[in-house]
Structure formats: C-alpha cells, structure tokens
C-alpha cells in the first residue's frame with residue numbers, strides 16, 4: 001500500500017468515525033427536558049416525536065454511511081476502478097468520451113445503488129412522521145428530471161474540463177477554473193428561472209394583506225422587491241421554508257405554500273426580512289466569491305496531483321488518465337473538504353445571526369421573528385438541543401435556542 005492509499009484510507013475511515021462520534025454525542029444530548037419557554041409550542045407528545053425523528057434519522061444515516069464506506073472500500077480493493085477502465089478502453093473512444101463514460105458509470109451506479117435508500121427515506125421515514133406528500137409519480141418524474149439535468153448539464157461540463165486538462169498543459173487548471181466560474185455565474189440565473197420551475201410551480205403571491213405588508217417592509221429598507229413567489233412545497237413535504245435566489249433581474253424571494261399557511265403576516269414579514277438581510281449584507285455575493293476561490297484552489301491542487309503515478313498505483317490502475325485522476329483526487333481531497341466544510345458552516349452560522357439581527361432592527365419586531373423561528377423548528381421537528389460538536393460539523397444555521405437568545409438580546 002503506497003502513501004496515497006494510506007492517506008485516502010485514513011481520511012475516509014476517520015471522516016466516517018468522526019461523524020459517528022458526533023451522532024452519538026448528539027443522541028446523548030436528547031435527554032434534555034422541554035424548556036419552559038417552548039411549552040406553548042411543543043407538548044410532551046410532539047417534543048418526544050421530534051426526539052424520535054432525530055433517533056430514526058441518525059440510525060438511518062449510520063446505515064447509509066456504513067454501506068457507502070463499505071461499497072467504496074470493496075470496489076477499491078477488488079480493483080474495480082481498473083476493471084471499469086479496461087472495459088471502457090476496449091472501445092477506443094478517446095480520452096474525453098472515455099472519461100465521461102467512466103465518471104458517468106460510477107456516478108450512475110452509485111445513484112442506482114442508493115435509490116432504495118432514498119425511497120425508504122421518503123416513503124417510510126418521512127411518511128411515518130407525517131411529512132411526506134410526495135406521490136410515487138412525483139418521485140419518479142423528479143428522478144427522471146434529475147438524470148436528464150445531470151446528463152445534459154453535468155456531462156458537457158465534465159467533457160470540457162477533461163478536454164482542457166488533455167490539451168492546455170500547465171495552464172489547464174486556470175482554464176478549467178475560468179470555465180467553472182462562468183458556469184457558476186450562468187447557473188445563478190438558470191437555477192431560479194429555468195431549473196427550479198421544472199420541479200415546482202412558482203406563482204407571484206396574490207394581492208392582499210401579506211403582499212401589502214411585504215412590499216411596505218421592502219420599501220422601508222429601499223429594497224427593489226419585484227418577485228415574491230409562492231412555491232408549491234406541499235407537493236413533496238409538509239415541511240416549510242423560505243429562500244432567496246438569483247442576482248439582478250432574476251433575484252426572487254420564495255415562500256413555501258406550507259410556510260404561508262402556518263405563519264401570521266408579521267411572522268412572514270420577519271422571515272422575508274431575514275432573507276433580505278442576507279442580500280443587503282452581501283452574504284450572497286460573498287458566498288459566491290468564496291465558492292469561486294475554493295474552486296480555483298481545488299483545480300490548482302488537482303493539477304498537482306494528476307501527474308502523480310502513485311495516486312493511480314494506489315487504485316491498482318494500469319493506465320494513468322485525467323478522468324480517473326479526477327475521481328481519485330476527489331477522495332484524496334476528503335480531509336480538505338471536511339475542514340473547509342466546517343469553516344463554511346461557521347461562516348454561514350455567523351451570517352444567519354447577522355440576518356436575524358438585520359430582521360429585528362429593520363422590522364422592530366423581535367417577537368414575530370422569534371415566533372416564526374420557533375414555529376418553523378417545531379413544525380419541522382427540529383432538534384432543539386444539538387450537541388456543540390455535531391453543530392460544529394453539520395449545522396449551517398445556529399441551533400434554535402441560540403438564535404432566540406441572540407434575538408432577545410437585540411434591541412430593535
């Protein structure tokens with residue numbers, strides 16, 4: 001076993017073990033009693049249900065991640081990558097087509113193997129807790145649309161990256177980086193206007209109290225609000241949410257129909273204020289800049305690794321190729337990914353506090369924002385007392401109780 005193999009094996013196994021440890025700590029913390037302040041929102045029954053939801057999801061996560069790790073290790077040590085490569089090489093398709101086929105088969109194979117897990121999650125777990133609204137027909141059409149998008153968008157992008165690495169020598173990483181940045185910018189416009197409407201219906205919210213209040217609030221912070229949409233989130237789940245997407249003319253605020261049903265107008269203004277806070281505080285732009293820098297760093301490190309024969313020996317490969325290098329690099333990158341994910345989550349939690357603060361100050365109504373957050377968490381059976389270590393690894397939003405504490409302290 002060479003050094004690359006040792007590093008990747010340790011990285012995969014330790015990532016798995018660290019996540020299990022975080023889960024165990026998180027489950028232990030479930031013993032906490034329902035706090036007085038939430039007594040009006042949760043009864044003992046619904047509180048117990050939220051704890052059970054976490055237990056069931058955690059156990060299911062263990063099953064999925066154990067299976068996933070075992071699958072990778074078995075495929076790796078049985079020389080699966082080389083067997084697949086040899087089969088594809090028999091067709092003499094050239095490096096780009098072979099690469100798209102090689103990565104395509106790995107991705108499709110993994111998706112197919114994990115399809116039953118996704119079915120179980122939707123139709124058994126989410127169903128048991130009363131969340132699932134996805135019909136079999138919607139599930140199937142979602143899956144088909146996902147495949148079409150992956151092939152239609154992911155395929156050509158991958159082909160272009162492989163082509164550049166084959167043709168542009170030492171500058172390949174810069175050319176690929178620029179390509180991916182252009183792709184990311186185009187997607188900022190395409191996702192809200194073209195891709196998301198493939199999966200959901202977006203309707204401008206109708207005239208009335210809600211629209212009037214949202215418009216008045218937007219005018220008060222000089223935000224040119226043109227698009228507020230109601231999304232039929234209830235098509236898949238009774239869970240609720242709201243989000244902000246896009247730039248320029250394509251920017252829009254989306255409220256799930258389930259959110260509109262479950263909240264009062266002042267609470268919805270609070271939710272909208274939080275989302276606008278993200279925009280006004282430039283969180284969306286900053287996130288895009290970070291994503292751009294991250295991809296540049298990744299392509300640079302990738303370019304350093306692609307020529308290392310040891311990386312290919314680690315996976316028993318007879319031939320060195322850019323496409324296989326891409327796959328192995330993604331595994332070698334696991335520790336960097338792991339730590340950058342933690343840093344990004346920390347940064348995201350900081351932004352969430354800032355957006356909450358923005359919402360409180362601009363609406364001068366911390367009570368409605370607090371109510372909205374509590375209801376959201378209670379309705380979605382969120383975990384009220386996650387373990388700090390679990391939060392460190394997994395939470396892009398601060399735990400509910402921490403947000404409430406800060407909101408109460410913020411003077412409007």
Ligand SMILES: [Zn+2]
Pocket residue numbers: 274275278352355
């Ligand atoms: Zn937010």
